[in-house]
Amino acid sequence: MHATDTPPPLPHHRPLLDPAAEYGRWITERPLARITLWGDTHPWLVTRHEDARAVLGDPRFSARNVRPGFPGLQPTPPPPTPGQLFAMDPPDHTRLRRMLIPEFTFRRVEQLRPAVRRITGELLDGLVEKGPPADLVEHFTLPLPLLVICELLGVPYADREFIHRHAAAFATVSAGPEAMRAGWAALFGYLQELLAAKSREPGDDLMSKLAVERVATKEATAAEAAGMLVQLLVAGHETTASMLSLGVVALLRHPDQLNALRADDDLVPGAVEELLRYLTVVHIGLRRIAVEDAEIGGVTIRAGEGVVVALQSANRDPAVFGDPDTLDLTRDAGHHLAFGHGPHHCLGQSLARAELQIALPMLFDRLPTLRLTGPPAERHAFEGRAVHGVSELPVAW
Template sequence: MHTTPPPLPQQRPDLLNPPPEYARWREERPLARITLWGDNQPWLVTRHEDARLVLGDPRFSSENFRPGFPGLQPTTPPRTPGQLFAIDPPDHTRLRRMLIPEFSFRRVEQLRPAIRKLTDELLDGLAVQPQPADLVEHFTLPLPLLVICELLGVPSRDREFIHEQAAAFATVSKGPEAMRAGWAALFGYLRELLDAKARRPGDDLMSKLATDRVATGEADPAEAAGVLVQLLIAGHETTASMLSLGAVALLRHPDQLAALRADDALVPAAVEELLRHLSVVHIGLRRIATEDVEVGGVTIRAGEGVVIALQAANRDPEVFGHPDELDLTRDAGRHLAFGHGLHHCLGQSLARAELQIALPALFHRFPRLRLTGPAAEDLAFEGRAVHGVRELPVAW
């Protein structure tokens, strides 16, 4: 008798922990079939070792238009220029190479003073708000959005429009048409802005793309605009969620928060542990096999999809002792929160810098910060590709 595989687990026991099925499946059947929609039944990868193998193996493709790809919706998305997360080499290599200098560790270190300035300005603004105030509205969302807008050369006055369209694209539950509409709105906006930068360039990434890449024929305007859409969405959605959930995690673990406040040298390790512990990309990374590949003793056939559960891999006890505990002193450097392999997150140095600056600044500025109002679980996103909260009432 044929049994339909279970769906991808989505129901969390609380805001900070992944669905309990992941731990059980990682122990009992680390590679198992799940059902996404209809007859799309990819393999789910839950072990850290297997996740690294799949993400690092070029025989697993990211091209989401391939038949059988385990996408977010039961329709095949159109081929959209510049979608780095959905293309393979050589185009992926060519486009990514254009951006690496702007997201290098050295470049991000140069941006730290600007990030600190924005952080201080936002905390000044938060301090004069009536209490309770929404931490998302006044701090955790605007900071990464302002940073990525400044880096790309996007006017900060347009940030509300940008966030609305990015949120539409990231909300899976609204369906494919709404998601495409969000992407299309951002694409059209950035295509026009790219043309304006070509005429009057400034000192920003978009101007460099327009003058150094598009004008020379290395990239066409549509590709450049597509790349910019992805950078704009990825550059603020995940970091905003990490800032919000990181604040909740520290407030719920006062011993860990006290250790962080007492020792600034702990900050880098603390950020890595929060990235591991929270794993905000909670719908998994998606791939499809282009050849037969053995993973964890199971042969994944060409044309079969794979979902890599980062939140399961990052809680693997074979790699992280007592993985469900938040321990800011642990060595969490092997986490996969930014992925692995060719498609590892281009902006990871920028995200780290923002988290390393913003979280300590928040708790130093507001030593009595506390959550108020509804339970944070009641404010969690529903149907979003990135786990987080819509709002976060706090007082101090």
């Protein structure tokens, strides 16, 4: 490419189960090179697994999306928002994240597994009672993680339509900055009110613990707590719902892999890791900005330059995963980057794993003849969403 050429745009499109085709070329032809955002900004795009880990684990790359030059989701920088862990750096990021860690440890999530099994079973009972045909998103893949995160946080599931509507607005890039901010503001105000109510009448849930143990003791402000809760509520159901939906499609499109999964319960944990790698639903990149000069993959990224880390490309890196475009539930995919890496790696990854490990086998055990009622290409893929997925999944059995 000549110096006067405009770098290519960051792909927002993608096929249902695969990354955009550009990544397959770029990872070998231009693994760390400029792209174009919003017509006049040209951050670096990181496509290789090794380089992605390097950037995400390096404190010289900041996650603060209000820094000048940050390669944000919108041309205009967002206003500073309390409690948004994904857009914070140490020491504030460390201070707030530490408050949440006890609720998301492996041991704590293991204690939640019976509740996940109960919720999964109840949803499957309702699905069977309704009978085919059915929209699996409406009746299973969306309500399951939303019910689980609502129970964990202490949020009334009765408010699910309000929650999902505003969470979707907050996560839809193509809706524009005002709509995204309105979605955030609606959830923020809603959770501030709930947090205040929990401080008066606490229960046995994460929100109550934040109100009593952190806000009341001045370790965190009410605004910081509400901001963290918004992030947990949105991320805690959007990504897992998408993974469940696309996981069903991927398994139905690969019947040999589904049969192997059905035949061997011991395959389930590794199969979930492979599905996470293969699908990588966070598909518009993790964004960073260099605060010091740093060399990544033999390229010097200068202070003030933005970086977009393409997780879906890193998880299809042929240098790390043999035959990366093939779904192979027997492969060792545990070193994938679907949950990110470094200090901002997904706090709820153990919970997401538990939900996937429980829900997918239970679904196929209960509905062994489950099938799509049309080709997957006819499903309605989300457009302009930070999380890739499907809005409808018509099935029968």
